[in-house]
């Protein structure tokens with residue numbers, strides 16, 4: 001269920017408070033990918049849910065959880081992405097939504113000081129439904145389209161979801177401000193800073209130039225009727 005203003009309020013104020021549940025962690029994990037060339041999009045409004053889920057879907061729960069987290073000296077974990085700073089082709093909206101998260105929670109750190117700690121996790125490519133091609137297409141429906149992620153699957157080493165989750169939980173327990181998993185993605189951050197043109201060439205190469213031996217998989221399963229974008 002998408003946590004809009006009312007549902008978040010109901011959950012936190014009615015249920016947790018009256019049941020006496022102490023909230024000491026908020027995990028903002030919900031996310032949806034979108035993978036297409038910006039210039040191919042004919043109706044940008046169809047991509048608004050990417051920002052709704054990835055950015056606003058973290059902001060609303062944060063606002064309603066804040067008084068509880070202040071009381072319990074709790075923590076916020078934000079699942080952002082390396083795509084927030086490592087630009088890739090076809091992920092203009094997805095990357096922008098993650099970049100917005102990074103900036104937003106960096107700003108909240110300044111505002112909260114030590115009252116509520118924030119860990120921002122930036123996973124790299126991880127084997128989950130998202131990398132199996134689950135994404136919001138440019139027509140605005142959620143589908144599983146394996147061909148969308150084939151380029152990634154053939155070019156970079158992938159992390160398992162459990163390895164990634166363990167690294168993130170360890171980071172939160174240590175009180176880390178940021179967790180990049182796997183940590184070797186950090187090299188891209190340095191490269192982007194010092195030699196952005198070479199970094200762009202590299203990303204262009206791994207994402208756009210198709211591999212000769214890559215089998216194109218065009219299976220598309222439209223799942224918007226059952227478990228697509230949830231808005232209430």
Ligand SMILES: NC(=O)c1ccc[n+]([C@@H]2O[C@H](COP(=O)([O-])OP(=O)(O)OC[C@H]3O[C@@H](n4cnc5c(N)ncnc54)[C@H](OP(=O)(O)O)[C@@H]3O)[C@@H](O)[C@H]2O)c1
Nearest residue numbers: 001002029030031079080081123124125126128129130230
């Ligand atoms: N996989 C990667 O390579 C990768 C890399 C970097 C960052 N991330 C981030 O990791 C997080 C988890 O994604 P994942 O890789 O585990 O993919 P996933 O398996 O597709 O999980 C996405 C999660 O977001 C939830 N969600 C999607 N739309 C929602 C909505 N409108 N309202 C409420 N919940 C919604 C899904 O709930 P349902 O299952 O109920 O639909 C699911 O729990 C995301 O923020 C993603 O951006 C993933």
